[in-house]
Amino acid sequence: MKITMRRRAGWWVRGTKPLSSRRREAAPWARIWWIFPALILMMGGGRAGLADPSSVLEFPVGHFFINRPAVGDLDGDGTPEVVATANGAGRSGLEVAMTGIVTVIGVDRAISGHWPVVTESQVGPLPPTAPAVADLDGDARAEVIFGHGSILYVFHGDGRLWWQQRADGVFQTKPSACDLDGDGRLEVIAPADEFLGRAKIYLWRWDGTPYPGSPIELEEFFASSPTMYQHGHRTLLAIGAGDGFTRPEGSLYVFAVERGGWHLQWRRAVGAHPIARPAFVDVNHDGAMDIIGGTYTPSVYIVSAQDGAPLPGWPQSVGGPVFTSPLVVSQGKHTLVVALALDGVLSAWDQRGLLRWTVAVEPNAIDRLTLMDLDEDDRPEIVFGTRGGVTAVTLDGSIVKRWELGDYWMTGTLPVRLTERAPVSLIFGGVNNITEEAKLFVLNP
Numbered sequence: 192m193k194i195t196m197r198r199r200a201g202w203w204v205r206g207t208k209p210l211s212s213r214r215r216e217a218a219p220w221a222r223i224w225w226i227f228p229a230l231i232l233m234m235g236g237g238r239a240g241l242a243d244p245s246s247v248l249e250f251p252v253g254h255f256f257i258n259r260p261a262v263g264d265l266d267g268d269g270t271p272e273v274v275a276t277a278n279g280a281g282r283s284g285l286e287v288a289m290t291g292i293v294t295v296i297g298v299d300r301a302i303s304g305h306w307p308v309v310t311e312s313q314v315g316p317l318p319p320t321a322p323a324v325a326d327l328d329g330d331a332r333a334e335v336i337f338g339h340g341s342i343l344y345v346f347h348g349d350g351r352l353w354w355q356q357r358a359d360g361v362f363q364t365k366p367s368a369c370d371l372d373g374d375g376r377l378e379v380i381a382p383a384d385e386f387l388g389r390a391k392i393y394l395w396r397w398d399g400t401p402y403p404g405s406p407i408e409l410e411e412f413f414a415s416s417p418t419m420y421q422h423g424h425r426t427l428l429a430i431g432a433g434d435g436f437t438r439p440e441g442s443l444y445v446f447a448v449e450r451g452g453w454h455l456q457w458r459r460a461v462g463a464h465p466i467a468r469p470a471f472v473d474v475n476h477d478g479a480m481d482i483i484g485g486t487y488t489p490s491v492y493i494v495s496a497q498d499g500a501p502l503p504g505w506p507q508s509v510g511g512p513v514f515t516s517p518l519v520v521s522q523g524k525h526t527l528v529v530a531l532a533l534d535g536v537l538s539a540w541d542q543r544g545l546l547r548w549t550v551a552v553e554p555n556a557i558d559r560l561t562l563m564d565l566d567e568d569d570r571p572e573i574v575f576g577t578r579g580g581v582t583a584v585t586l587d588g589s590i591v592k593r594w595e596l597g598d599y600w601m602t603g604t605l606p607v608r609l610t611e612r613a614p615v616s617l618i619f620g621g622v623n624n625i626t627e628e629a630k631l632f633v634l635n636p
C-alpha cells in the first residue's frame with residue numbers, strides 16, 4: 192500500500208489517502224449489508240434530511256466492512272489515537288474481502304510505526320472484529336487486540352505484532368481485556384464462533400499464555416461479546432449465545448472467574464440468539480446487579496445477575512431482532528430502558544416494562560447506543576449511527592438532531608475528547624453503499 196502523510200485540521204493520518212472535510216445533506220435511497228454467517232439482511236427505507244451545520248472529517252480505512260472504532264493512547268504521549276478495523280488490502284475484490292486492515296489515526300501529530308497493518312488472508316470473505324485497546328504489558332502504551340478469521344492478534348501500539356493465537360472457530364465479536372483474577376495483569380477474553388458446532392470463550396493471560404481451563408465451551412454456535420462485572424477479587428463474565436435463525440433457543444451464561452480458574456454460575460434460556468452484548472446494570476435500584484440484553488425472539492430481557500431470574504415485567508417483545516445492546520438511563524427515581532430493533536424502531540420502557548414511547552428511526556444493525564449531552568442541558572440524548580447518518584433522540588422520544596452524511600451504512604458512535612481542551616467528538620465508521628469504501632468519520636457536533 193502506498194504510504195501518504197497528510198495533515199488537515201489538526202489530524203494526522205498515515206497510510207491512507209488524503210482526508211476530506213465537508214458538509215452534506217440528504218441521503219438517497221440506500222441499502223445496508225450486514226455480514227453474518229449464513230445471514231445477509233437487506234433493508235431499505237428513506238428519510239428526509241434535518242439540519243446539519245456540523246463539521247465532519249473522513250478518513251478512508253478499507254473496503255466492504257468497518258467496525259465501531261476504538262480509542263486509546265498507543266504511543267504514550269497522553270493524547271488518544273483512533274483505531275479502525277475494516278476489510279482490506281489487495282488488488283481483487285475477493286482478496287480485499289478476505290484480509291483485514293487496521294488503521295491508526297492521530298490527533299496532534301503523525302503516528303510513527305508500522306500502521307496500517309494487514310492480516311493474513313482468510314478462507315472466504317470475513318470481516319475482522321472490532322478492536323479492543325488496552326495496555327497489556329504495562330509500558331503506558333496501549334496494545335490493539337482483535338480477531339480475524341481464526342486468529343486473535345495483539346499488536347503493540349507502534350504496529351509491531353506482539354503475539355497471535357489460533358482458535359477452533361472464527362472470531363466475530365469484539366474481544367475484551369480485563370483483570371479477571373485480580374493479579375494486577377489484564378487477561379484477554381475472546382469468543383470464537385463455530386457454525387453448526389460450539390462457540391468457545393478463549394482466555395489468555397496478558398502475554399498470550401492460555402488461562403487455566405481455556406477455552407470454555409458453550410452449547411450454541413455463536414457467542415456475544417463478553418461483559419464483565421467485578422466485585423472484590425471475583426469477576427462475573429456474562430455472555431449470550433445462540434444459533435442464529437436455525438434454532439429458536441438461546442442462552443445467557445454467567446461464569447465466575449477467580450484466581451486460578453473459573454466455573455459456570457448459571458445458564459438460562461432468554462430467547463432466540465441473544466448475541467447483543469449483555470450489560471450489567473442495577474435496573475431496579477435494589478443494590479443487586481441485573482443483566483440486560485436483546486434477542487432475535489425478538490425481545491429485550493432483564494434478569495437478575497444472581498440467578499438469571501427475570502425481573503418483573505420482563506422480557507418485553509419488540510418488532511425486530513435486537514442486535515444492539517440496550518441502554519438503561521437513570522435520572523433520580525426514574526429509569527428508562529431503551530432498545531433499538533432491526534425494524535428501525537427505538538423503544539423505551541420504565542423499569543417495570545411499561546412502554547413509555549417508540550420512535551421510528553432507520554433500519555440498522557449497529558452494536559451500540561451512546562448517551563451524550565449534545566445541547567448541555569444536563570439531560571443526555573441517545574445517539575446512534577444509522578443508514579445515511581447519525582441520529583440523536585431525546586429521553587422523551589423525539590428526534591432532535593440528524594446528521595446526513597451520504598449513502599453510508601454507519602456503525603455505532605463513540606464520544607471522545609480528542610485533546611484535553613477539545614469539545615467531545617463523535618467517532619464512527621461507515622461503508623459506502625455504492626463504492627463499498629469504508630471510512631472513519633469524526634463528527635464535531
Ligand SMILES: [Ca+2]
Pocket residue numbers: 263264265266267268269270271272
Ligand atoms: Ca497518543
Ligand SMILES: [Ca+2]
Pocket residue numbers: 325326327328329330331332333334348
Ligand atoms: Ca503496552
Ligand SMILES: [Ca+2]
Pocket residue numbers: 369370371372373374375376377378
Ligand atoms: Ca489477571
Ligand SMILES: [Ca+2]
Pocket residue numbers: 472473474475476477478479480481
Ligand atoms: Ca437490581
